[in-house]
Amino acid sequence: QVQLAESGGGLVQAVDSLRLSCATSGRTSSSYNVAWFRQVPGKEREFVASIDWSGGVPRQTDSVKGRFTISRDNAKNTVYLQMNSLKPEDTALYYCAACFGCGGRLAALYNYWGQGTQVTVSS
Numbered sequence: 301q302v303q304l305a306e307s308g309g310g311l312v313q314a315v316d317s318l319r320l321s322c323a324t325s326g327r328t329s330s331s332y333n334v335a336w337f338r339q340v341p342g343k344e345r346e347f348v349a350s351i352d353w354s355g356g357v358p359r360q361t362d363s364v365k366g367r368f369t370i371s372r373d374n375a376k377n378t379v380y381l382q383m384n385s386l387k388p389e390d391t392a393l394y395y396c397a398a399c400f401g402c403g404g405r406l407a408a409l410y411n412y413w414g415q416g417t418q419v420t421v422s423s
Contacts, residue, residue: 302326302398302412309394309417312386320381320417322396333403334379335410336370338392338419345395347405349381359405364390386421393418 308320322334335350349360349370358370367386372379379396394417397410 302332304396304398304412304414306394306396306414306417309419311420311422314387314421314423316386316421317382317384318386318419320383320394320396320419322379322381322414324377324379324398332398332400334372334396334398335403335405336379336381336394336396337407338390338394339416340392345407346392347407348394350403350405351379352403361405383419386419388421388423391419391421 303325305323306320308318310318312318331353333350333352336348337345338348339345347361348364349358349368351358351370351372355372360368367384369382396414398412399410402409
């Protein structure tokens, strides 16, 4: 079991930055991959970025490349999503998710989810 807790969301202006944190606890001694997803009401959960256990192989969806960076600090059991040059279309509830021995862009592959943190970007 892995527990996930997101933080760092808020209300910002367009082109501002935010850093989201995903604190993990529980079975953190095992290798697990982490991803960030986001969701707006009435739409499916959308993949944002993922990173594997070692901190390598970071992936981002095309709409955030060059603006968002995913990283992890295993000593702190925390995964980060640095979001720069935010746009109003980035407004969503952001979730972090984890899975063991899997990964990728499909939400269905992830077994563990946090409660989400709201990001609102005003124009």
